[in-house]
Amino acid sequence: MVTIGAIIYEPGNTTRNKTGNWRTFRPILNTEKCVKCEICYIFCPEGAIYEDENENFRINYDYCKGCLICSKECPTNAITKVREEK
Amino acid sequence: MNKRFPREELFAPGHRGCAGCGASILARMVLKTVGRDVIVVSATGCLEVFSTPYPETAWRVPWIHTAFECGGAVASGIEKAIKALKKRGKFKDRKITVVAITGDGGTADIGFQSLSGALERGHDMVYIMYDNEAYMNTGVQRSSATPLFASATTAPAGKKSKGEDRPKKDMAMIAAAHGIPYVATACISYPEDLMKKIKKACEIEGPTFIHVLQPCTVGWGYNPENTIEVGRLAVETGFFPLYEIEYGEFRITYRPTKRKPLKEYIRMQKRYRHLTDEDIEILQKYVDEKCKLLGLE
Amino acid sequence: MERVDVITGTTAAAIAAKLSKVEVIAAYPITPQSECIEVLAKFIADGELDAEYIKAESEHSAMAACIGASATGVRTFTATASQGLALMHEMLYIAAGMRLPVVMLNTNRALSAPINIWCDHQDSISERDTGWIQIYAEDNQETLDSIIQAYKIAEDEDVLLPVMVCIDGFILTHTVEPVHIPDEKKVRDYLGVYEPKHAYLDPDRPITQGPVGVPECYMETRKQISDAMEKAKKVIKRVNEEYYEIFNRRYGNGLVEGYNLEDADTVLVAMGSVCGTIKYVIDSLKEKGKNVGLLRVRTYRPFPKEDIKEMLKETENVGVLDKNISLGFNMGALGIEIMATLKGKKVCNYIVGLGGRDITLQNIEEIIKHLEESEDGETKWIGLKE
Amino acid sequence: MIEIRFHGRGGQGAVTAAKILAKAAFYDGKYSQGFPFFGVERRGAPVMAFTRIDHKKIIVRSQVYNPDYVVVQDATLLDTVNVVEGLKKDGIVIVNTTKDDLDLDFKTYTIDATGIALDILGVPIVNTTMLGAFVGATKLISFDSLKRAILDTFRGELGEKNTKAAEVAYNIISEK
Numbered sequence: 050m051v052t053i054g055a056i057i058y059e060p061g062n063t064t065r066n067k068t069g070n071w072r073t074f075r076p077i078l079n080t081e082k083c084v085k086c087e088i089c090y091i092f093c094p095e096g097a098i099y100e101d102e103n104e105n106f107r108i109n110y111d112y113c114k115g116c117l118i119c120s121k122e123c124p125t126n127a128i129t130k131v132r133e134e135k
Numbered sequence: 136m137n138k139r140f141p142r143e144e145l146f147a148p149g150h151r152g153c154a155g156c157g158a159s160i161l162a163r164m165v166l167k168t169v170g171r172d173v174i175v176v177s178a179t180g181c182l183e184v185f186s187t188p189y190p191e192t193a194w195r196v197p198w199i200h201t202a203f204e205c206g207g208a209v210a211s212g213i214e215k216a217i218k219a220l221k222k223r224g225k226f227k228d229r230k231i232t233v234v235a236i237t238g239d240g241g242t243a244d245i246g247f248q249s250l251s252g253a254l255e256r257g258h259d260m261v262y263i264m265y266d267n268e269a270y271m272n273t274g275v276q277r278s279s280a281t282p283l284f285a286s287a288t289t290a291p292a293g294k295k296s297k298g299e300d301r302p303k304k305d306m307a308m309i310a311a312a313h314g315i316p317y318v319a320t321a322c323i324s325y326p327e328d329l330m331k332k333i334k335k336a337c338e339i340e341g342p343t344f345i346h347v348l349q350p351c352t353v354g355w356g357y358n359p360e361n362t363i364e365v366g367r368l369a370v371e372t373g374f375f376p377l378y379e380i381e382y383g384e385f386r387i388t389y390r391p392t393k394r395k396p397l398k399e400y401i402r403m404q405k406r407y408r409h410l411t412d413e414d415i416e417i418l419q420k421y422v423d424e425k426c427k428l429l430g431l432e
Numbered sequence: 433m434e435r436v437d438v439i440t441g442t443t444a445a446a447i448a449a450k451l452s453k454v455e456v457i458a459a460y461p462i463t464p465q466s467e468c469i470e471v472l473a474k475f476i477a478d479g480e481l482d483a484e485y486i487k488a489e490s491e492h493s494a495m496a497a498c499i500g501a502s503a504t505g506v507r508t509f510t511a512t513a514s515q516g517l518a519l520m521h522e523m524l525y526i527a528a529g530m531r532l533p534v535v536m537l538n539t540n541r542a543l544s545a546p547i548n549i550w551c552d553h554q555d556s557i558s559e560r561d562t563g564w565i566q567i568y569a570e571d572n573q574e575t576l577d578s579i580i581q582a583y584k585i586a587e588d589e590d591v592l593l594p595v596m597v598c599i600d601g602f603i604l605t606h607t608v609e610p611v612h613i614p615d616e617k618k619v620r621d622y623l624g625v626y627e628p629k630h631a632y633l634d635p636d637r638p639i640t641q642g643p644v645g646v647p648e649c650y651m652e653t654r655k656q657i658s659d660a661m662e663k664a665k666k667v668i669k670r671v672n673e674e675y676y677e678i679f680n681r682r683y684g685n686g687l688v689e690g691y692n693l694e695d696a697d698t699v700l701v702a703m704g705s706v707c708g709t710i711k712y713v714i715d716s717l718k719e720k721g722k723n724v725g726l727l728r729v730r731t732y733r734p735f736p737k738e739d740i741k742e743m744l745k746e747t748e749n750v751g752v753l754d755k756n757i758s759l760g761f762n763m764g765a766l767g768i769e770i771m772a773t774l775k776g777k778k779v780c781n782y783i784v785g786l787g788g789r790d791i792t793l794q795n796i797e798e799i800i801k802h803l804e805e806s807e808d809g810e811t812k813w814i815g816l817k818e
Numbered sequence: 819m820i821e822i823r824f825h826g827r828g829g830q831g832a833v834t835a836a837k838i839l840a841k842a843a844f845y846d847g848k849y850s851q852g853f854p855f856f857g858v859e860r861r862g863a864p865v866m867a868f869t870r871i872d873h874k875k876i877i878v879r880s881q882v883y884n885p886d887y888v889v890v891q892d893a894t895l896l897d898t899v900n901v902v903e904g905l906k907k908d909g910i911v912i913v914n915t916t917k918d919d920l921d922l923d924f925k926t927y928t929i930d931a932t933g934i935a936l937d938i939l940g941v942p943i944v945n946t947t948m949l950g951a952f953v954g955a956t957k958l959i960s961f962d963s964l965k966r967a968i969l970d971t972f973r974g975e976l977g978e979k980n981t982k983a984a985e986v987a988y989n990i991i992s993e994k
Binding site: 068096 | 138139140142144145146147148149150151152153154155156157159160163164186187189190191192193194195196323326352359360361362363364
């Protein structure tokens with residue numbers, strides 16, 4: 050049922066929409082090379098880069114659309130790309 | 136280790152923005168700076184459309200969209216309503232920031248009057264114009280923020296045309312002419328500068344205006360990975376200088392060590408691919424003049 | 433304390449907004465509305481009303497600001513007319529679509545070109561499908577009462593639609609007459625504070641208002657508004673009775689008002705201030721032993737089809753007065769809708785009073801005569817100059 | 819129902835006069851309406867305003883075509899406006915003039931309202947003076963109610979002066 054006034058009461062529920070399947074290329078983050086400069090983190094249009102419990106940056110492939118901004122901007126070349134294979 | 140950027144994601148993933156979308160990057164940066172005590176107004180535009188197709192929303196803060204030309208007016212109403220609610224005791228001990236995020240069309244063209252009214256009336260709000268230099272939502276039609284010689288679908292390059300035939304409307308200076316306390320330009324490629332300006336705008340009482348350059352992969356014609364790079368070149372060439380005007384005082388906030396040739400910026404984008412080196416020279420002169428005017432040699 | 437003052441319709445509306453304790457007013461001046469927002473500005477300047485007042489730079493922005501404020505959870509008010517209402521057009525759909533109980537005074541005025549500041553109903557009739565409830569007041573007292581009622585109706589959980597109270601420009605806006613002004617506390621107790629459950633912008637409960645209505649949901653939103661309009665009929669009737677219990681005034685059944693309908697074979701149907709003139713003629717004809725009735729449509733949206741059908745079921749001659757014209761159909765909107773409601777019955781349509789053309793007693797008599805003599809339904813323009 | 823038509827020039831307060839009279843009638847326990855001719859006239863142009871008074875609620879909304887009384891605030895209007903147009907056969911005209919007789923074919927009262935206004939108010943704004951004269955001539959409502967309505971409209975000293983001007987005119991006409 051459509052809500053009154055088409056109001057959306059679940060903030061941020063786009064998370065149900067897994068945009069990971071938009072990818073042609075997959076960025077791979079090499080934690081060894083990562084200097085935690087946060088550049089990839091702040092420039093990701095999806096907010097798909099996150100810190101794990103060990104404060105290592107990881108890529109959430111559920112949402113990463115494969116734009117590769119992270120790879121391009123990484124100062125240490127810690128993020129490489131591979132072609133998605135389905 | 137100190138964190139550079141706040142970790143809370145108030146603009147959720149799963150939105151329908153293009154891969155490499157600059158507007159999404161801006162939305163994230165804005166919300167990371169402002170935090171949860173905010174009410175966001177969007178005018179019709181790309182950001183609004185790709186972030187809220189019912190029944191989904193990327194916004195984890197209260198957000199409203201009404202129409203294209205009234206971002207300033209809707210924000211005005213919200214700001215006054217907050218004041219009214221405070222009288223009732225609601226939001227008593229905290230500041231709720233009203234932030235309008237509207238595109239160049241919704242700001243410089245159809246929403247111009249509404250913006251001017253809101254600035255002139257002195258509402259306490261942060262107005263952010265995300266400028267991708269054309270109507271990207273509907274297929275790259277030109278807006279008054281489209282720069283000279285850029286090709287757009289309603290100002291196409293052709294045998295008798297070099298694309299857009301008018302220079303870009305200078306919204307920051309127009310906003311500043313309203314005598315508001317804070318005006319700034321910013322670019323998503325410079326997150327610290329951008330977020331510092333947004334923070335300042337939030338803290339200042341009264342209307343503030345931030346003109347953010349936000350590259351668009353589709354409209355400008357470059358590979359998604361280059362969104363940040365293109366924005367950076369816009370600034371490094373002096374095409375889009377970063378400055379702020381705080382209580383009337385002008386200050387360049389980022390000074391490239393040596394301005395790069397405009398050609399590097401132009402040649403990255405398909406919207407300029409029809410230009411000859413001579414054409415680029417004309418644009419270079421425009422940029423040089425503007426930089427001179429702003430003291431950015 | 434209840435008191436009586438001799439005031440204009442616009443002042444009556446402003447007082448009603450004050451009694452209703454509006455919290456945000458956003459408005460832009462336009463003749464013949466301006467006095468209303470001037471009076472409100474003065475109330476605030478004098479400290480008699482503690483409301484936020486946005487001096488908008490256009491009617492479009494005035495309505496946009498009301499939408500923003502209403503969506504944040506406060507009671508809002510604005511007023512406009514004619515070109516101003518037309519400029520708001522887009523935002524009217526949005527206020528209704530977002531189910532925001534904005535209340536507005538519209539002082540009916542003709543639309544350009546040629547520019548004309550005087551009364552007809554073309555402005556509000558042109559907004560009939562926007563999802564706004566429309567109430568047409570007959571006099572200044574009803575103007576005041578209708579604004580107060582409008583909040584009760586608009587904010588009802590079964591309705592949640594904006595309400596436009598329409599009053600005839602100049603004829604009511606610039607005419608003073610005695611108006612009972614209810615006790616402020618009594619009105620505030622009656623209305624209570626607006627505390628929406630469905631829509632309010634609050635960082636403690638982040639919601640998204642005004643998303644993209646994709647094809648999978650848009651049609652449902654229209655159906656919901658259509659249903660709310662149907663429910664509004666009941667609510668308007670109930671509010672009319674409640675209001676009578678508390679304030680001792682009511683207007684027909686809230687939707688329609690019958691005047692001398694018993695024994696009348698000839699009935700005029702009309703809206704707004706002309707109904708007073710029609711009643712005056714009916715009274716004088718009655719003294720001469722002739723029975724003519726009036727069915728006043730008070731609520732034009734939602735349209736009281738059922739009541740009209742019932743009240744006119746015995747009537748042979750139905751004549752509808754329209755202060756508007758659907759160009760290309762040569763009928764006014766009310767005429768078309770009465771015709772549709774009464775399926776097959778003779779309905780004559782009289783186009784009257786466009787752009788402030790005075791509707792005289794003789795005009796009404798002429799209409800009655802024509803209606804009684806006419807064989808079929810037809811449209812006649814009344815008071816045209818040769 | 820009694821209908822009164824005021825003639826004046828834009829800025830002379832004819833509309834205010836019609837509204838004050840409506841209020842005064844209401845204070846007398848009557849029903850009333852006061853409204854301007856809905857025009858686009860500006861300061862200086864001939865204007866009209868109307869008052870209706872009745873013992874029952876006034877519902878008619880058409881303009882006034884056959885007034886019972888006409889009040890002329892400025893005698894210069896007689897040259898350009900047919901002030902007695904539509905006036906009922908036994909209708910009465912009250913004119914602000916220094917002349918005694920105007921030959922208008924209707925029962926006419928004249929009064930030098932400008933003189934009185936200049937004397938008491940210091941400005942040639944005659945609407946309240948003419949109302950005093952109107953009430954004196956017609957006795958349609960009580961002077962007390964008129965006074966109250968004037969004081970509602972003009973506060974403080976201005977109110978006192980306006981009621982004084984009305985009273986002077988009321989007394990002069992009553993003695994005629």
